[in-house]
Amino acid sequence: MKRTQKLQNHLFIGMAIVAGFALLPMLSDERFFLGQVILFFIWAIVAMSWNLLAGHSGVFSLAQLLFVACGAYGVAMGVTYFGLPIWVAIPAATLLAVVVALIIGLACLRLSGVYIALLTLAIAQIVHSLILSDTSCLDGSGVSCVAVSGGTRGISGFDGFGFKPILRGNWILGNYYVILGAFAAVIFAIVVVIHGRLGLAFRAIRDNVGYASSRGVDRKRYQLLAFVVSAFFTGLAGGLYAAHFQFAGPSIFEFSNVLFVLAMMVVGGMGSTWGPLIGTALIMVLTEIATGYGDAKNLLLGAALIVTVILMPNGLAKVIDDTFTKLRGVVRPKTIGKEVRN
Amino acid sequence: MKRKTTSNSEITPAKSRRSFLKGLGATSVATPVALAGLNKAATAQNNDPVIIGCPVSLTGMIAADGIEVRNGLEMAAEELNEQGGILGRPIEVHFADTESKGDDMVIQATQRLIDRENASAIITSYNLETGAAMINAAADAGIIAMHAFTSTTHDDRVLADPDRYWGIFQYCPPERIYGEGLLDMIQTLEETGKFDRANDKIAIINGPGSFTGQIAAAVRDGAAEHGYTISLFETATPPVSDWGPVLAKLRADPPAVIAMTHYHVQDQAQFMNQFTTNPTDSLIYMLYGPSLGAFRDIAGENSVGCLYSSVIGVLQDEIGTSFAARYRERYGENSSPSVGAMAYQAMFAYATAAALAGGPGEPYDDTQNRLVAEKLKAINIRGPVGTMRFHHDTQSAVSYPGETDDPSLGMPHIFSQIQDAKEDGYVVSPWPYAVRDYETPSWIKGGE
Numbered sequence: 001m002k003r004t005q006k007l008q009n010h011l012f013i014g015m016a017i018v019a020g021f022a023l024l025p026m027l028s029d030e031r032f033f034l035g036q037v038i039l040f041f042i043w044a045i046v047a048m049s050w051n052l053l054a055g056h057s058g059v060f061s062l063a064q065l066l067f068v069a070c071g072a073y074g075v076a077m078g079v080t081y082f083g084l085p086i087w088v089a090i091p092a093a094t095l096l097a098v099v100v101a102l103i104i105g106l107a108c109l110r111l112s113g114v115y116i117a118l119l120t121l122a123i124a125q126i127v128h129s130l131i132l133s134d135t136s137c138l139d140g141s142g143v144s145c146v147a148v149s150g151g152t153r154g155i156s157g158f159d160g161f162g163f164k165p166i167l168r169g170n171w172i173l174g175n176y177y178v179i180l181g182a183f184a185a186v187i188f189a190i191v192v193v194i195h196g197r198l199g200l201a202f203r204a205i206r207d208n209v210g211y212a213s214s215r216g217v218d219r220k221r222y223q224l225l226a227f228v229v230s231a232f233f234t235g236l237a238g239g240l241y242a243a244h245f246q247f248a249g250p251s252i253f254e255f256s257n258v259l260f261v262l263a264m265m266v267v268g269g270m271g272s273t274w275g276p277l278i279g280t281a282l283i284m285v286l287t288e289i290a291t292g293y294g295d296a297k298n299l300l301l302g303a304a305l306i307v308t309v310i311l312m313p314n315g316l317a318k319v320i321d322d323t324f325t326k327l328r329g330v331v332r333p334k335t336i337g338k339e340v341r342n
Numbered sequence: 343m344k345r346k347t348t349s350n351s352e353i354t355p356a357k358s359r360r361s362f363l364k365g366l367g368a369t370s371v372a373t374p375v376a377l378a379g380l381n382k383a384a385t386a387q388n389n390d391p392v393i394i395g396c397p398v399s400l401t402g403m404i405a406a407d408g409i410e411v412r413n414g415l416e417m418a419a420e421e422l423n424e425q426g427g428i429l430g431r432p433i434e435v436h437f438a439d440t441e442s443k444g445d446d447m448v449i450q451a452t453q454r455l456i457d458r459e460n461a462s463a464i465i466t467s468y469n470l471e472t473g474a475a476m477i478n479a480a481a482d483a484g485i486i487a488m489h490a491f492t493s494t495t496h497d498d499r500v501l502a503d504p505d506r507y508w509g510i511f512q513y514c515p516p517e518r519i520y521g522e523g524l525l526d527m528i529q530t531l532e533e534t535g536k537f538d539r540a541n542d543k544i545a546i547i548n549g550p551g552s553f554t555g556q557i558a559a560a561v562r563d564g565a566a567e568h569g570y571t572i573s574l575f576e577t578a579t580p581p582v583s584d585w586g587p588v589l590a591k592l593r594a595d596p597p598a599v600i601a602m603t604h605y606h607v608q609d610q611a612q613f614m615n616q617f618t619t620n621p622t623d624s625l626i627y628m629l630y631g632p633s634l635g636a637f638r639d640i641a642g643e644n645s646v647g648c649l650y651s652s653v654i655g656v657l658q659d660e661i662g663t664s665f666a667a668r669y670r671e672r673y674g675e676n677s678s679p680s681v682g683a684m685a686y687q688a689m690f691a692y693a694t695a696a697a698l699a700g701g702p703g704e705p706y707d708d709t710q711n712r713l714v715a716e717k718l719k720a721i722n723i724r725g726p727v728g729t730m731r732f733h734h735d736t737q738s739a740v741s742y743p744g745e746t747d748d749p750s751l752g753m754p755h756i757f758s759q760i761q762d763a764k765e766d767g768y769v770v771s772p773w774p775y776a777v778r779d780y781e782t783p784s785w786i787k788g789g790e
Contacts, residue, residue, distance in 0.1 A: 031483075032457030035450065151551075156445045156472040169482070169706065241446075247475070249444035291439070291454075 007195040010273055014191055017277070018184040025173055034172050038244055040284055041183040042237050047264040047276035048190050049233035055270035056199055057226035058206030060113070063104055063120035064261065065253035066127060067231040070097035071238020076155040076248035086159055090239040097235020098228055105227035109220055124253060131250045154249020161243055179240050186233050187277070193229065194273055202226055256298070260287075263301050267308045269315020278316050377425060377694050391434040392427065392702050394419070394689065395455025395464045397476060402442025404470060407681050411467045412437055413673050414682030418689035428696050433689075436461065445475035452479035461485065462702035462711075465688050467681065468492070473499075477510045484708030486715060488688045490514045490654060494556055497736035507737070509708075509715045513688045513730055514654035515741035515753060517553055521560025523651065523744050523755040524601060524627055525568045527771050531625075536780045540623040543573035543597035547588060547613075549604030549629075550579050557603045557629065573597045580606040585616045596622035607631035611640035618644045621785035625649065633680070638763050647783025650767065651757045653741060656683045656726045658769050658777045665726035679726070687725035694721055728754040728775070743772050 021041075025034060050064045074093025078084040084092065108119045134147040149155075163174030193199050201222050204212035209219050242248045251257075260283065268279020286304055290297040312319050396415055399408040412435075419433040427433050436459040438451035448471040455461040456479065464480050464487040473495050480487035486509045489496075494516040500507045531537035544565050548558040562572050573595050576588055582604075592600065600622075602610060610631035617626070631637045632650040641648075656662045656679050665686070666679040673682070695717035696702040703710030719737070723730040731740045731751055742752025754775050758767030761781055768778035 030457050032453045035453050035457075039450075153470065153472050154444050157474045164482075171482075245446045245449055247445035247449075247472075249446065251443040251447065 003195060003200075007192065010191045010195060011188065013274065014184070014187050017187070018180070021180055021183075022177075025176060029170070029173070031172050034176050036284065036288070038172075038176055038179050040280060041179045042241050042244075043261060043264060043284065044277050044280040045183060045186045045237040045240075046234050046261050047268070047280050048187060049230040049237070050261060051265050051268075051270060051272075051276045052190055052193065052202075052233075053226050053230035055265065055272070055275075056194060056206065057202040057223055059109070059223050059226060060117045061108070061120040061227065062117050062258060063101075063108075063124045064230070064234055065258050066104075066120075066124040067097040067101060067234040068238035068241065069127070069248070069250075069253040070100050070231075071235035071240075072242035072248035072252050073149070073155070073238075074235070075239045075242040076150070076158055079158040080155055086161060086243050090236070090243060093239040093242075094232060094235040097231045097238065101228050101231030101235075102224075105224045105231075109223050109227065121258075124258075125255070128250055128253055150249060152250065154247055154251070156247040156249075158246055160246045175244050179244065182236060182240055186236065190233070191273060198222075198225070259301065263305050267304055267315060269312075269317035272315060272317035272321075275315045275317030278320070282316065377422070377690075377697055389431065391432045392696070393455075393459050393461045394433060394435045394692070395438065395452070395459055395461030396435060396466050396685075397438045397440050397448055397451035397455060397464065397469065398466050399442040399469060400437065400439040404442045404468075406678075407467060408440075408442075410678050410681035411685045413669070413677065414684065414686035415465060415689055417669065417672060417682065418686040418693075422689065422693050428693050429701050431701070433693065435689075440469045440471075442470055445471045448475040449479050452476050456480070456483045456485065456705045460705060462696075462704060463487065463692055463714075464489075465685055465692060466490075467685055477507065481506050481510060483705045485509060485703065485705055485711050486511065486692065486718070488513050488692060490684050490688075492517045492553070492653065494518050495552075497738055500737050501735060504735075509711055510737060511715075511718060511732060512736075512738040513691065513732075514684065514739050515745070515755070516738055517556045517653075518560040519653050519741045519744050519755055520557040520603075520629065520651060521562075521601075522564055523653070523741070523757075524561060525564045525570075526744065527651075527757050528599060528625070529568055530771065531780055537625060537782070539598040540596070540786075541598050542570050543595070544570045544599045544601060545574035545592055545597040545624070546572060546576070547600065547602040547604050548575065548577040549606065550577065554603040554605060554629065558601075561601050561603075570599070578604045578609070580604070580609050582606075582609045583612055585613050588613075589616055589620075592617075592622055592624070593620060597624050600624045600626045602626070602628045605630040607634050607637050608640060611637050611645070614641040614644040614648065618785055623786050625786070626783070627651070632760055632767060633758070635766075638760065641763075643763050645760045646763050647781070647785065648760050648767075649757055649770075649780075650759075651755060652680070653755045654684050654727050654739070654753060655756050655758075656680045657728055657754065657756065657775050659775060661724070662726045683726040687723060687727050687730055690725055691718060691721065691723040691730050694723060722751065724750075728752075749774055 024037065046064065046068060054060050071093045074096040075089045078089035078092055079086060104120065104123055108116050111119060131149045132152055134149045134151045161175050161178055163171040167174050201217050204217055205219050205222055213219060241252065264279040264283045265276050267282055268277065269275025283301065283304065286300050287297055290300045308315060394415065396411065398411050399405050400412065415435045419435050423432050436455055438454050440447050440451045448469045452464060455464065463485055464476065466476065467490045469476065473491055473493055476489065477487055488511045490513055492514050496512040497516055500510060528537065532539065544561065546558050546561055548554055562575060565572055574591055574597065578588065602613065610628050627649045630650065632645065632648045633652065638645045656666055665683055669679040669682055670677055696714050698717040699710065699713040701710065702714060719732050719734050729750055729752060732738065733740055740746055740752040742749050742754050744755055746752040754772055756769050756775060757771040759770045759780060760767045761778065770776050770778055770780040
């Protein structure tokens, strides 16, 4: 299948997914349910962005949730301390994530493999610890302290998307469609990147850095680009998260959330196009089922990871892809050899 | 903001403690009996359970308190159901674990309870949130939410926007009562000749965060009114294992009172161990920590003499001790009735108000829920933590003796003193709930 044809097919799938979600509130307007779907959009953006970086570019960074935090804290601080309107704060926070990614990327991409993972994790954990131990007093009185970063409790109570006074009881629909719009833009952008020349260059470096370099693909330049593009989408997700919950706190990027998103990516299938989306949906459903069983949630996540790694090493996306290929083979057996994954 | 809601001339210390508590005993029995009477007279609206939602931390850092809250609510639901629930409808409590996390998790948990479980009301104690998450989710759904954040911010929010927060109740007094109450209690000790100040100085050792900061500020701001000056105002960030620098300042300029609002139990116990090696003639008050067995375990005999207080704690009276015994029998000797009792009594308050209003409202049915809120403001509920009665404007519990002179109309701010390192502290104030007299600590000259 030609690359442009494949791109068109994936864009068509993307449109079908977005259309389905656009119609969903007509089937159920339950606020909790829509709230969970909004969370799905946000985590799916994070998982797909991470997949672009780790799955397609071969850069196993563990700082992805730090970029979520950059977006979230950027919005929280922008609105709270600088009085920015939310529609300005979100792009500003997204750019903040890009700048942070550029700095971290320049430092980390001198390394490769597991060293990148260790260094990015260390940077994320240092920032997390700094926020947790922040006991500074913004007002300087030493009594009613409000830490600049919000400390352990975070920053809250700032203006959200502003739909509550307009839509009143249905405010969540406003949030839903705004975040769906961002989700749609991100998945189309990621599909275009993955199935365009840029994605090809990313995968060339991932699969054989020596050969890619000999063909003029600069590893550092392209991996830095992947790092920054991924951080842009992830920062946007963080900004949306903060605007929806009107909150930014250290719980956003604690290590359990890193594992949570990693599980989405691995279960769905790293290096695939729609795997992270499938993984996000599955992990969120599993988490919902496990709610009420305390720490069983983490056990369930662990079990899902083990089962996937053993039985489906390429994730659910590959299983679904193979199943469709087999089904097509039954109908049109002659086309089997021409199908290419992705 | 200091105010008194009543000036009761009938109840004076001259009236005997026994006769007062006997009267309260009758009142306390009357509450569940009244509810049982309402239930008996009512034709059950239907058999659908009334769902009470509780977003609380059942895992993570503050899970110990969360589990006690769950115990208290389950015990209350069981006892209420034995009396017919709410107008014949059984009560079911559903919990959503907030995992000791922040606003985002609390919002999701509360929304789950409202939309998924169809909770008619939210009752919890506290979460690691900013104080806006749970109440906004409940206010959006038009239901009652009862919490024990112990926060002046609650009062400010309700006063600023009563149309939005008509259903949000803080079933304990705000934190500033701790500071104001301490100064009043010291004054009472002085007036009754139980404490003789060595000088007019108070040293405040504050902790991080707005909760302790508000209490420290209340002591600082009220000191002059009681004839004191602040000789030291130090903010300590936990963990503090070496109190040497702070103790050096205290010993260089010994105060009559040391008020420690820094409430980390290990740090407080270490303070006592280091303080008693070369003590000053100071009355020592500490927030929260001395109420825990761990404090006495670490400080041992050095803990004896320490004062501590709670604006919502189990009384050592007939009702309180009976509750504590039932609670411990049910949940074990190591359980904490003080935490469980708060939510337990809040549940009784909600059930009574809902029954008086003709039944609980559903989520987004703010007409019926507003009636329940009105009844909550109108009733007094006597239980193991004393009387639960709400200010009509702030919808926080009225504190006795800080905000009312009448012990039957406010939740007692109880001061306890450790008098034996092997036992829990004894309530030494206020009248009529005190079971022991205050004893001068051994480190004060002339002490025992």
